[in-house]
Amino acid sequence: MLALIMAGGEGSRLGMGEKPLVNICGRPMVSYVIDAFLAADHEVVVVASHRTPFTKNWCRAQGLTIYDAKGLGYVEDINAAAADLEEEGKPLFTCVSDLPCLAVDIIADIEAAWRRSGLPACSTWVPHDLCLEHGCRTHYTEVINGVPACPAGINILTASREEGIPEEEVQVLLHDRRLAFNINTREELALVQRYLCGKHQG
Numbered sequence: 001m002l003a004l005i006m007a008g009g010e011g012s013r014l015g016m017g018e019k020p021l022v023n024i025c026g027r028p029m030v031s032y033v034i035d036a037f038l039a040a041d042h043e044v045v046v047v048a049s050h051r052t053p054f055t056k057n058w059c060r061a062q063g064l065t066i067y068d069a070k071g072l073g074y075v076e077d078i079n080a081a082a083a084d085l086e087e088e089g090k091p092l093f094t095c096v097s098d099l100p101c102l103a104v105d106i107i108a109d110i111e112a113a114w115r116r117s118g119l120p121a122c123s124t125w126v127p128h129d130l131c132l133e134h135g136c137r138t139h140y141t142e143v144i145n146g147v148p149a150c151p152a153g154i155n156i157l158t159a160s161r162e163e164g165i166p167e168e169e170v171q172v173l174l175h176d177r178r179l180a181f182n183i184n185t186r187e188e189l190a191l192v193q194r195y196l197c198g199k200h201q202g
Contacts, residue, residue: 001111001156003037003093004081005030007059008049008069015186020048020055020097022189025197028058029183032100032196040107042093047081078157086159091120096153100192101178110154110172117170120158124172125149126179134180136188144173152179 007020007030016022020030030046037044046064048056049071059066067085069077078094086092091114095102114122128148131138138150152174157167181192 001042001091001093002086003042003044003095004067004078004085005033005037005044005046005095005097006074006077007046007055007097008052008071008077009074010051016189018052018055019183020046020052021058022183024100024189024193029100030055030097031062033095033097033102034064036102036104036107037093037095040104042107045081045085046097047077049077082157082159088159090159091156092159094155094157096182098183099153099179099181100183100196101181102154103178106174106176106178107154109174110156113172114156114170119168119170121167121169122156122172123169124152124154124174124179126152127173127175130175130177131180134177134191136180136182136191137185139184144171147173149173153182154179 021028034044044064045067046059047067047069048059049069051071056066067081069080082092110122110124125144126149128138128141128150131150141148141150181195183189183192
């Protein structure tokens with residue numbers, strides 16, 4: 001399945017330049033997301049824009065496929081990339097570039113839940129309490145299966161040429177602390193560095 005890694009935004013809340021390239025344990029943050037999808041045997045395309053020129057350069061140096069979006073917004077860039085890159089009716093993953101703890105088993109669980117549902121789309125959620133427990137701030141919550149939850153930033157949609165028509169989706173709630181580490185502040189970056197760097201050194 002095609003996996004669009006969204007790396008075209010400014011990342012202004014973090015205030016450290018282009019967020020996909022922020023260093024975590026000696027590696028750009030986006031590399032963790034890319035490696036997880038490649039290890040899960042998905043085809044990766046990095047969706048960048050004029051707002052992230054250094055990210056585009058890094059991707060070229062790694063031999064990665066880049067989609068040059070207009071940088072109009074997260075949803076707008078997803079819609080444009082999906083329409084241009086995938087055949088209508090074909091499913092694809094979309095994922096933020098600031099989810100460095102993403103792993104093959106998480107991707108597999110999401111895909112399995114989506115396939116069981118038989119629906120064209122899937123959104124992934126993590127319990128709000130789990131985010132707070134690990135010191136991560138949240139800016140949006142919704143009640144999923146009776147649990148206040150936050151969007152995890154990884155979804156599945158079905159490519160369509162018709163914009164603005166919402167797809168029926170299954171909402172998958174995963175009680176996995178790795179999905180709580182969605183990096184928007186320096187405090188959250190420090191938390192994930194302690195988690196990942198210690199893990200890699202061990």
